[in-house]
Amino acid sequence: MVCNTPTKKKINPRNHHFLKGSFILFLAFILCSWYFIFYIDRVDLKDVFSQKNVAFTSQFLKRLISNGETRPAYLTVDKIKYTWMLMINTFKMSIIAITFASVAMFLSLIPFMQGHMIRSTSGVNTLLTITVKKIIQVTFLMSRAIPELIWAMLLVFILQPGILPGAFALAIHNYGILGKLCLEVIENMEKSPLQGLEQCGAQKNQIMIYGVIPIILPKLITYIVYRWEVILRTTIVVGMVGAGGLGNEFKLRMSWFHYTDVTLILMAYLLLVYLSDLISKSLRKAFQ
Amino acid sequence: MPSSRFNNSKRRWLFIGLLAIIFWSFQSIKWGKDLIHGGGYTTMLQILSAMVHPNMSLSILKLGLISTIRTLVYAFSGLSVAMFLGFFLSLCASKVLGHSSSFSKLRITVSRRLLGFMRAIHELVWALLFVASIGLSPIAGVMALGIPYGGMLGRIWADLFDNVDEGVINALNTSGASKFQTLIYGYLPLILPDMISYTLYRLECGVRSSTVMSFVGLGGLGYQIQLSLSDLEYTEVWTFLYMLVFLIFLINFWSHQLRRRLQYGL
Numbered sequence: 001m002v003c004n005t006p007t008k009k010k011i012n013p014r015n016h017h018f019l020k021g022s023f024i025l026f027l028a029f030i031l032c033s034w035y036f037i038f039y040i041d042r043v044d045l046k047d048v049f050s051q052k053n054v055a056f057t058s059q060f061l062k063r064l065i066s067n068g069e070t071r072p073a074y075l076t077v078d079k080i081k082y083t084w085m086l087m088i089n090t091f092k093m094s095i096i097a098i099t100f101a102s103v104a105m106f107l108s109l110i111p112f113m114q115g116h117m118i119r120s121t122s123g124v125n126t127l128l129t130i131t132v133k134k135i136i137q138v139t140f141l142m143s144r145a146i147p148e149l150i151w152a153m154l155l156v157f158i159l160q161p162g163i164l165p166g167a168f169a170l171a172i173h174n175y176g177i178l179g180k181l182c183l184e185v186i187e188n189m190e191k192s193p194l195q196g197l198e199q200c201g202a203q204k205n206q207i208m209i210y211g212v213i214p215i216i217l218p219k220l221i222t223y224i225v226y227r228w229e230v231i232l233r234t235t236i237v238v239g240m241v242g243a244g245g246l247g248n249e250f251k252l253r254m255s256w257f258h259y260t261d262v263t264l265i266l267m268a269y270l271l272l273v274y275l276s277d278l279i280s281k282s283l284r285k286a287f288q
Numbered sequence: 289m290p291s292s293r294f295n296n297s298k299r300r301w302l303f304i305g306l307l308a309i310i311f312w313s314f315q316s317i318k319w320g321k322d323l324i325h326g327g328g329y330t331t332m333l334q335i336l337s338a339m340v341h342p343n344m345s346l347s348i349l350k351l352g353l354i355s356t357i358r359t360l361v362y363a364f365s366g367l368s369v370a371m372f373l374g375f376f377l378s379l380c381a382s383k384v385l386g387h388s389s390s391f392s393k394l395r396i397t398v399s400r401r402l403l404g405f406m407r408a409i410h411e412l413v414w415a416l417l418f419v420a421s422i423g424l425s426p427i428a429g430v431m432a433l434g435i436p437y438g439g440m441l442g443r444i445w446a447d448l449f450d451n452v453d454e455g456v457i458n459a460l461n462t463s464g465a466s467k468f469q470t471l472i473y474g475y476l477p478l479i480l481p482d483m484i485s486y487t488l489y490r491l492e493c494g495v496r497s498s499t500v501m502s503f504v505g506l507g508g509l510g511y512q513i514q515l516s517l518s519d520l521e522y523t524e525v526w527t528f529l530y531m532l533v534f535l536i537f538l539i540n541f542w543s544h545q546l547r548r549r550l551q552y553g554l
Binding site for chain 2: 029033053141150234237240266273
């Protein structure tokens with residue numbers, strides 16, 4: 001994001017008022033929120049940082065390292081092998097989720113990719129196409145507004161507990177997010193190559209395949225790899241409602257107070273995040 | 289630059305490898321009639337039918353309104369903590385405070401690693417760790433939202449600081465501005481639109497995360513959704529979900545308007 005040296009622009013006064021008003025509203029919200037926390041919820045900072053809590057916190061941190069057992073969990077070979085299997089499951093869950101999300105998003109964006117005829121011939125802006133487009137946009141909004149955790153809770157009731165409900169929940173949520181991001185890419189892309197194709201006599205779907213897709217594909221792949229990274233981090237959360245993987249194990253061990261197992265799981269989780277970082281960096285280098 | 293033929297064959301192997309990984313992942317699901325368990329179909333029909341007639345009774349609507357306010361409160365407080373942390377860490381992690389001395393290099397590396405660590409752990413995991421330490425206080429929720437979001441904001445702001453146009457900064461430095469003056473008059477006017485734009489995007493994510501965090505018991509829309517789901521009252525669940533969608537829609541609309549108007553310059 002390279003910013004140019006600002007030149008003297010004539011600022012639209014309406015924009016200026018909107019920006020100033022929004023800024024004041026934002027500050028007001030923040031002040032009201034802190035007021036709410038301190039006076040209505042009656043939070044007392046002295047209570048939070050009290051002697052008792054400090055003792056609890058230090059005991060918790062100590063128990064993360066050693067729980068008073070003969071061998072802490074992160075040095076036991078069986079548990080390490082089991083956690084490794086869970087890591088592989090989590091990885092698989094992320095691959096399934098991102099595959100479903102990308103394929104579904106791609107199929108839903110076909111109506112938007114076709115609407116770029118320069119001469120408005122029949123069938124481009126009819127009521128039917130506008131309705132279809134609005135319905136798809138609302139679907140994107142609902143899929144991404146509902147957090148993946150809630151989708152996971154609903155899906156665990158329907159499907160067997162395991163990695164599938166988690167994968168589906170993440171797929172639905174990220175379908176909405178990818179849909180919105182790629183819709184913006186399609187709307188902001190350069191349309192002059194399409195004009196050239198159309199003047200050579202290309203049909204609607206030829207324009208789509210040879211014109212639109214090559215232009216948006218690099219940005220699309222960037223977004224898909226970015227969402228795959230985020231999905232990998234969110235699988236631990238989705239697993240907490242029973243959808244399998246590291247998250248399930250994390251919740252179980254926290255409720256049994258087996259804090260050294262929790263340390264093992266957190267280490268595995270950080271390792272997974274670090275590996276995904278490496279993979280996405282090398283993917284980006286390979287495609288550049 | 290590798291020749292294009294080498295690049296093409298590398299890409300082909302990458303593509304084949306990707307397909308193989310996808311195929312291997314799908315193998316682990318037992319497709320077949322065991323996919324949906326016994327009561328699954330009935331539950332799915334119940335959930336779908338509740339989607340079209342959500343619970344509109346006054347008590348549920350009042351509960352939803354209070355929970356929405358609580359969710360917004362935690363989101364804004366958490367975001368304010370995140371902005372505070374992120375701003376100072378981004379200054380440390382970027383070239384603003386100097387980048388030549390070895391101390392600066394150490395400072396930059398340490399700050400970036402710290403930001404990465406803050407971001408890596410999901411806010412729900414932070415929430416569970418905080419609740420295990422300081423109990424079910426709203427401060428736990430605020431900190432659990434503030435720390436990962438501070439990491440994300442700090443990282444993006446540090447990148448923005450580093451990618452700024454050097455000409456303006458050099459001009460200010462050679463005319464004798466102090467570091468603080470360079471920051472206020474040089475860096476900030478250049479990148480403020482992008483900073484604001486990303487912060488608004490984070491606000492929208494923050495409202496969603498605040499909902500998710502109320503699952504650990506901190507009160508808010510997520511908590512109510514979890515309670516209604518445990519009672520299997522799908523109509524109530526859909527009422528709360530519609531409120532959440534409406535809230536996200538409003539914030540999305542506000543941030544879209546702001547981003548559009550910011551493009552015309554401050």
